[in-house]
Amino acid sequence: MxxxxxxxxxxxxxxxxxxxxxxxxxxxxxxxxxxxxxxxxxxxxxxxxxxxxxxxxxxxxxxxxxxxxxxxxxxxxxxxxxxxxxxxxxxxxxxxxxxxxxxxxxxxxxxxxxxxxxxxxxxxxxxxxxxxxxxxxxxxxxxxxxxxxxxxxxxxxxxxxxxxxxxxxxxxxxxxxxxxxxxxxxKIEEKPRGEYDEIDDLVRIYNQFIKQFEQPQTFLHRTRTKILKECLEASRQKPGLFSLTVPTGGGKTYSSMAFALNHALLNNLKRIIYVIPYTSIIEQNAALFKGILGFQNVLEHHSNFDWKQSMDFEQSDDEELSTKLKLASENWDIPVVVTTNVQFFESLFSNKPSRSRKVHNLAQSVIIFDEVQMLPREFIKPCVYSVAELVMNYSSTAIFCTATQPIIENFLPEKVKRPIELVKNPQQLYKDLKRVDIISLGKVTDDELTDWLNHYSEILCIVNTRKHAKGLFSRLQMENRYHLSTLMCAVHRREVLKKINSHLKNDEVCRLVSTQLIEAGVDIDFPVGFRALAGLDSIIQAAGRVNRENKNDKGMLFVFEPDSPCIKRIPAYIQQGADVARKILRDFAEDPTSLDAVHAYFKELYDLHDPTISFDRENIIGCFEKPGVMDAEFDFRTAAEKFHLIDNATKSIIVPYSDKVYELLDEVKISLKPRKFLRDLQPYTVNIFEQEFNALQNLGKIDVYNDTVFVLNDFKHFYSDQTGLIVPDDNSETAILL
CATH class of the missing domain: 1.10.3210 (Hypothetical protein af1432)
Incomplete structure (x- = not known):
């Protein structure tokens, strides 16, 4: 035997x-x-x-x-x-x-x-x-x-x-x-896999939910309903490559999911995968879909996810549901997945068994890429190639959604047709939904900017580096002032956003200085905004956080070039985008948010780069396509080691933002399987660069658990309830810019 x-x-x-x-x-x-x-x-x-x-x-x-x-x-x-x-x-x-x-x-x-x-x-x-x-x-x-x-x-x-x-x-x-x-x-334990609602049940539930939008009362809501109906109509098409080009605030989250579910039903596709650029914004979309389709049918899969916190009060003790969702994260065998660019694409290019388990479940799926312009430029070609494969050979549909559509067809394999637009007249939509005037101020000192920010009672200011954000925050008037950056753990950021939305809803004083993490997909609405000069896509996304619900005749977004002692230098990729945006703001001064302006911006930006290296910096495609090679001479391991959408030169530090952190750390110390507890600690982590980590370690402010888990041991003096982790001698403009 x-x-x-x-x-x-x-x-x-x-x-x-x-x-x-x-x-x-x-x-x-x-x-x-x-x-x-x-x-x-x-x-x-x-x-x-x-x-x-x-x-x-x-x-x-x-x-x-x-x-x-x-x-x-x-x-x-x-x-x-x-x-x-x-x-x-x-x-x-x-x-x-x-x-x-x-x-x-x-x-x-x-x-x-x-x-x-x-x-x-x-x-x-x-x-x-x-x-x-x-x-x-x-x-x-x-x-x-x-x-x-x-x-x-x-x-x-x-x-x-x-x-x-x-x-x-x-x-x-x-x-x-x-x-x-x-x-x-x-049979270590019974594994409660599967048993989700069928796609046709989810379509029925979702279509019933969106009936509330059938009789819109305002022009903005009528336009959103029009977009929704056009997406539903387009869902009858066969699987393929699509784009959804809708201005910020156009309701593309509801509309793209309506398309995806109905399209899946009509074409016998198995699941919807909703891909978002940042973990910092994923919670609101995941919560939205869970509320409509049911917690048991939606998997939220990213590094900062807490399974228990994701469930409502009545479900928080449902161990079977929690276990089922954890198991679904291994292979994505669930009707709806909400995930990040990092999780999606790094799984596709991984060579490891555990991460590769989900890849076969990307076939026969509808994959929505929200804010597609956020795909890192240096990896965009292998990313788009892999999406094209899923569409060409594995019966999937992909939708590229954004208000600032990059020229995706530049990166598609030759045999693949350009994406089909889901809405009939995007150009008209941009005219109809123009709710913000963009005004260029030129160079502005921190003193001048502070006067502007304190002049308005409700104001948003977005800058390019976290050090600049921290410096401006310290100059704001004390009443209801807020700061957002990735120096704050996910739980902290979530609490701050909740307070901000409450102030805005009640027309109370509220001033926010943030890095760009606020831009993509965060549902927030200020009457006036300021944006440090950056790429045009970032400027337009910032405008999407201003007058979002059209409460004023016109919102205002002031674009300024910062003259600040907080800024030693700007990273090259931001500077390049800013230089091109400066020209577009001048050439399209009447409406720099128009589709023509966006197209001109991306064309000029791409023309700055050598196409043979700039869009596949690590030569990922070269690991598989080798001239003159007859056999399948692929370098899977090398490609996996090189393919990292986020710079790997960072360290994760756990910050004891609540007592729960200490309880989980105790479990990490004694558990034979600490990964479970480390996953629950993810919402309490902050990523910093190596030189910043070394500075904290040299001061003796980091404890080490199990050789690989790093914990801030002086929360009182090195974590601010306003600005997050305090990094000594933080002069690293090129560090984490969010």
């Missing part, structure tokens, strides 16, 4: 290896069925653990401490099996099996040493592996012609990036199937 997993000392409780292989094959086959990859996924599942047939591995299950490479055997067998018929498909299968524990490797080179961890090196190890041929007596024969079917032909002929993406899809199905079968066998 050959076993896959042990469970106690009684062999009757162990899982037979052939049962595990067949289970994984069947689960993977089922996962691949709807996108016609069933036979390929099944084969990979069947072969993934044949190395466990070795005597050495069976001894390990019985207590031997000798490490055994059990993944290489199946990769070698399938590669050899496919070499004559289709070597590229053989390499795809080998990648998946080799990576199902340690992660997808780099291809390497045929001259690689056996000790290296590349695909080429590991495929040469057969003579070094323990004999595993016993698998032949228990496994059925593979029919090669079933593996080279009509489904694979267009993908394998459409280019290397497409083949690499196919590899990721099959890999995702394998690791998901392996996780699920192992989880079922181990």
């Amino acid at each position: 050959y076993y896959a997993h042990s469970n106690g000392s009684n062999l009757d409780d162990w899982q037979l290896l052939i049962d595990h292989l067949k289970n994984v094959a069947n689960i993977a086959s089922d996962l691949g069925k709807d996108i016609n990859l069933s036979s390929q996924a099944r084969t990979i599942g069947l072969y993934h653990d044949v190395g466990k047939y070795s005597e050495a591995f069976q001894k390990r299950l019985h207590g031997s401490s000798t490490r055994v490479d059990h993944a290489t055997a199946g990769a070698i067998e399938l590669k050899n099996l496919m070499n004559k018929a289709n070597p590229v498909i053989g390499t795809i299968f080998a990648f998946c099996i080799l990576g199902h524990h340690g992660g997808l490797p780099d291809y390497g080179s045929p001259i690689d040493d056996l000790s290296e961890n590349t695909l080429c090196a590991r495929l040469k190890r057969k003579e070094n592996l323990e004999d595993y041929n016993a698998y032949r007596s228990e496994m059925e024969e593979i029919k090669i012609h079933d593996l080279i079917n009509i489904r694979l032909n267009p993908i394998t002929k459409s280019g290397a990036f497409s083949i690499s993406f196919l590899t990721r899809m099959l890999y995702s199905m394998l690791v998901e199937a392996d996780f699920l079968d192992t989880e079922t066998f181990m």
